[in-house]
Amino acid sequence: MPVNATHDPALTSWVASAQESSFPIQNLPFGVFRRAGETFRGGVAIGDQIVDLGLVAAHLDGLAGEAAHAGSASTLNGLMGMGAAAWSALRAALSAALATGSPLQDAVSACLVPQADVEMGLPATIGDYTDFYSSIHHATNIGRLFRPDNPLLPNYRWIPIGYHGRSSSIGVGPESFPRPRGQKRPGEDGVPGFGPSARMDYELELGVFVGAGNPQGEPIPMDAAEDHVFGICILNDWSARDIQGWEYQPLGPFLGKSFASTISPWIVTMEALAPFRTPFTRPAGDPQPLPYLSSDANAAAGGLDITLETRLSTEAMRAAGEAPTRLSLGSYRHAYWTVAQLVTHHTVNGCNLQPGDLLGTGTLSGPEAGMEGALIEITRGGKDPITLPNGETRSFLADGDTVVMTAWCERDGAVTIGFGEATGTVLPAR
Amino acid sequence: MPVNATHDPALTSWVASAQESSFPIQNLPFGVFRRAGETFRGGVAIGDQIVDLGLVAAHLDGLAGEAAHAGSASTLNGLMGMGAAAWSALRAALSAALATGSPLQDAVSACLVPQADVEMGLPATIGDYTDFYSSIHHATNIGRLFRPDNPLLPNYRWIPIGYHGRSSSIGVGPESFPRPRGQKRPGEDGVPGFGPSARMDYELELGVFVGAGNPQGEPIPMDAAEDHVFGICILNDWSARDIQGWEYQPLGPFLGKSFASTISPWIVTMEALAPFRTPFTRPAGDPQPLPYLSSDANAAAGGLDITLETRLSTEAMRAAGEAPTRLSLGSYRHAYWTVAQLVTHHTVNGCNLQPGDLLGTGTLSGPEAGMEGALIEITRGGKDPITLPNGETRSFLADGDTVVMTAWCERDGAVTIGFGEATGTVLPAR
Numbered sequence: 070m071p072v073n074a075t076h077d078p079a080l081t082s083w084v085a086s087a088q089e090s091s092f093p094i095q096n097l098p099f100g101v102f103r104r105a106g107e108t109f110r111g112g113v114a115i116g117d118q119i120v121d122l123g124l125v126a127a128h129l130d131g132l133a134g135e136a137a138h139a140g141s142a143s144t145l146n147g148l149m150g151m152g153a154a155a156w157s158a159l160r161a162a163l164s165a166a167l168a169t170g171s172p173l174q175d176a177v178s179a180c181l182v183p184q185a186d187v188e189m190g191l192p193a194t195i196g197d198y199t200d201f202y203s204s205i206h207h208a209t210n211i212g213r214l215f216r217p218d219n220p221l222l223p224n225y226r227w228i229p230i231g232y233h234g235r236s237s238s239i240g241v242g243p244e245s246f247p248r249p250r251g252q253k254r255p256g257e258d259g260v261p262g263f264g265p266s267a268r269m270d271y272e273l274e275l276g277v278f279v280g281a282g283n284p285q286g287e288p289i290p291m292d293a294a295e296d297h298v299f300g301i302c303i304l305n306d307w308s309a310r311d312i313q314g315w316e317y318q319p320l321g322p323f324l325g326k327s328f329a330s331t332i333s334p335w336i337v338t339m340e341a342l343a344p345f346r347t348p349f350t351r352p353a354g355d356p357q358p359l360p361y362l363s364s365d366a367n368a369a370a371g372g373l374d375i376t377l378e379t380r381l382s383t384e385a386m387r388a389a390g391e392a393p394t395r396l397s398l399g400s401y402r403h404a405y406w407t408v409a410q411l412v413t414h415h416t417v418n419g420c421n422l423q424p425g426d427l428l429g430t431g432t433l434s435g436p437e438a439g440m441e442g443a444l445i446e447i448t449r450g451g452k453d454p455i456t457l458p459n460g461e462t463r464s465f466l467a468d469g470d471t472v473v474m475t476a477w478c479e480r481d482g483a484v485t486i487g488f489g490e491a492t493g494t495v496l497p498a499r
Numbered sequence: 500m501p502v503n504a505t506h507d508p509a510l511t512s513w514v515a516s517a518q519e520s521s522f523p524i525q526n527l528p529f530g531v532f533r534r535a536g537e538t539f540r541g542g543v544a545i546g547d548q549i550v551d552l553g554l555v556a557a558h559l560d561g562l563a564g565e566a567a568h569a570g571s572a573s574t575l576n577g578l579m580g581m582g583a584a585a586w587s588a589l590r591a592a593l594s595a596a597l598a599t600g601s602p603l604q605d606a607v608s609a610c611l612v613p614q615a616d617v618e619m620g621l622p623a624t625i626g627d628y629t630d631f632y633s634s635i636h637h638a639t640n641i642g643r644l645f646r647p648d649n650p651l652l653p654n655y656r657w658i659p660i661g662y663h664g665r666s667s668s669i670g671v672g673p674e675s676f677p678r679p680r681g682q683k684r685p686g687e688d689g690v691p692g693f694g695p696s697a698r699m700d701y702e703l704e705l706g707v708f709v710g711a712g713n714p715q716g717e718p719i720p721m722d723a724a725e726d727h728v729f730g731i732c733i734l735n736d737w738s739a740r741d742i743q744g745w746e747y748q749p750l751g752p753f754l755g756k757s758f759a760s761t762i763s764p765w766i767v768t769m770e771a772l773a774p775f776r777t778p779f780t781r782p783a784g785d786p787q788p789l790p791y792l793s794s795d796a797n798a799a800a801g802g803l804d805i806t807l808e809t810r811l812s813t814e815a816m817r818a819a820g821e822a823p824t825r826l827s828l829g830s831y832r833h834a835y836w837t838v839a840q841l842v843t844h845h846t847v848n849g850c851n852l853q854p855g856d857l858l859g860t861g862t863l864s865g866p867e868a869g870m871e872g873a874l875i876e877i878t879r880g881g882k883d884p885i886t887l888p889n890g891e892t893r894s895f896l897a898d899g900d901t902v903v904m905t906a907w908c909e910r911d912g913a914v915t916i917g918f919g920e921a922t923g924t925v926l927p928a929r
């Protein structure tokens with residue numbers, strides 16, 4: 070999806086709050102919302118407002134109008150299934166309608182709902198959730214805790230490693246959940262421990278929403294992969310490291326992950342991300358991907374420069390009126406595998422993707438200190454606790470801790486766009 | 500769910516084909532069906548007929564009528580979500596209506612559809628699919644291939660090991676699918692192979708359909724676990740062993756499994772299985788389950804004696820008019836973990852189950868030769884090919900091979916009930 074008129078940095082909106090916000094007219098992310106007593110329906114963020122897709126559909130022609138109508142349902146699965154041409158037509162029409170000087174200003178003004186008035190919902194019925202492991206820095210940091218001399222497994226540089234996750238417990242932030250209970254590694258008596266997790270962690274990821282699916286048995290080649298991607302949100306894939314550590318051999322993570330995952334409410338489309346592409350590169354000495362995971366377009370611009378930040382707010386900090394403190398600042402550009410490679414690899418065996426499926430990138434850590442996407446990396450398995458500005462320390466998350474993840478794209482010559490926040494709070498175990 | 504009047508061995512149906520069939524009046528399994536040109540809807544098998552739930556609802560009172568109405572939808576999720584009291588009321592009412600001498604015979608006769616006339620559909624929208632590993636014999640057989648001296652990992656006897664599977668590629672048999680392609684372990688040049696799987700296998704499992712779900716954060720205790728289970732079908736969790744072997748460290752199976760899974764079309768309810776319960780026991784010297792996985796009811800009758808058979812039909816056999824040949828004959832009573840333990844463990848961390856979720860038992864192998872639930876066990880990793888009656892040999896499945904899985908329950912003093920078949924065919928890679 071090339072840069073086009075909808076990305077023009079000179080473009081402004083008659084919605085005054087759009088300028089200087091996370092949601093300028095160059096962004097136009099999708100979500101579902103409701104006011105109290107209403108049913109959920111699709112909308113597009115502009116500044117501090119939401120364009121109600123059901124209301125605006127009457128003012129849009131052709132494919133754009135059809136797409137807006139599909140987007141007015143209680144989830145975006147129908148719009149996602151329409152494919153890239155429909156999303157693009159809707160974006161172009163909304164861009165024109167919201168632009169300063171648009172003849173539709175009066176009509177579309179009546180389709181706006183203030184974000185302050187609404188509750189955001191899960192934007193799609195997520196049929197399947199797959200979590201990848203696409204940051205080599207995360208894989209290395211984690212592997213080093215277990216295998217100091219040989220942190221990366223032999224398959225890592227060849228396969229976009231992934232596994233199936235739990236869909237039912239994915240929620241939209243801000244949300245909270247009780248600290249999970251479970252079995253932990255046995256002590257000296259040989260009997261596993263059981264109780265609330267003592268090693269609660271977050272994982273900073275991006276979530277990739279599938280748009281149009283593929284029929285079972287028909288892989289998606291690299292050159293078509295991004296046509297099947299609707300957009301990207303922030304994903305916190307909460308992890309109970311002690312439960313995970315005891316259960317995960319030989320079949321992978323299960324209850325250490327399935328109690329909760331939190332996404333941000335707005336999905337930024339792949340088209341909105343067009344100005345923020347980066348080349349796909351491999352470090353010197355690393356193998357090039359196998360042919361089925363290679364394409365010229367991916368080499369030229371398969372990556373995405375999305376800045377990622379994690380902040381922590383403890384109960385004591387909130388009581389003292391202190392702002393959340395930063396735990397990490399990194400970028401998705403450091404990932405070892407691109408979105409297109411995740412999609413193509415996922416389907417190479419004939420697996421069918423469906424509209425609304427969610428692909429997690431895996432924890433996104435960077436090459437330098439301060440870029441780690443999980444506490445287990447920052448504290449080296451809990452051995453090196455961090456000290457917060459108020460003097461509290463953390464090896465892992467405490468009850469009442471709120472984790473706030475944000476993401477944005479900025480680049481010379483482009484208007485900065487934001488993803489909003491994925492926010493979640495760990496409550497005491499029940 | 501105790502044995503009651505619906506299990507009375509003396510009970511017969513005015514549907515003459517019911518007697519001596521897999522679907523006598525003591526069974527009454529649920530599925531969804533359609534005739535050509537119709538939409539899918541729920542039904543109950545009786546002999547070689549199907550009771551159309553939408554049609555029969557008008558003849559049933561109270562909760563039974565409401566349950567039949569819910570079951571008339573295109574999937575059974577609504578009926579599943581109503582809970583055990585509703586399923587039981589519907590079973591009692593259908594048992595009475597189908598019994599020899601029922602005053603409803605004429606009315607219900609008009610609600611019957613011959614099974615020969617219909618196509619069966621996926622009985623539920625499966626939100627999440629979880630695959631367990633509940634046969635210690637399978638875990639030991641597989642582990643021995645990799646770790647001859649120490650086949651079982653330390654967590655096996657404590658945790659019902661499980662992992663998340665792929666929902667989208669679950670289909671109802673009979674079905675066929677192309678042999679999957681994928682990466683395989685590197686040879687001497689260090690570069691992974693890529694191509695059609697050369698180690699295609701089946702896995703003989705049972706599939707447990709969740710009925711009423713649980714709210715996120717609220718575990719299901721052992722004594723309530725089976726109230727959340729709608730019923731059981733046969734499940735073939737096809738596996739590409741070479742793809743799986745290269746990809747599965749450290750996060751578990753992914754593309755080696757996600758290309759296809761095949762279930763049988765009829766779900767046998769937990770109530771229908773009441774006469775076939777077995778005590779839950781641990782071999783001498785094995786630890787007892789932790790308290791959260793223990794209950795008196797589970798100890799007394801947590802197990803199920805379900806006979807399981809796998810047969811193979813090759814293209815050459817079909818061309819010669821030869822019947823499928825048996826590969827294994829075993830029973831679910833050999834499993835190390837019960838259905839209730841799978842449900843309770845799955846939710847102990849607060850994970851929410853939803854109506855229509857599917858829990859696979861994992862491959863069900865028994866303690867003796869001839870009871871192995873997968874070719875990799877029978878052929879010891881492909882090293883000891885089997886010879887079929889027609890002289891063909893198999894280390895793994897060949898193109899055109901059809902795997903037929905059947906299951907039934909038989910016991911003195913009870914009428915034998917069947918599950919039907921889960922049948923699938925491996926087609927050549929595309």
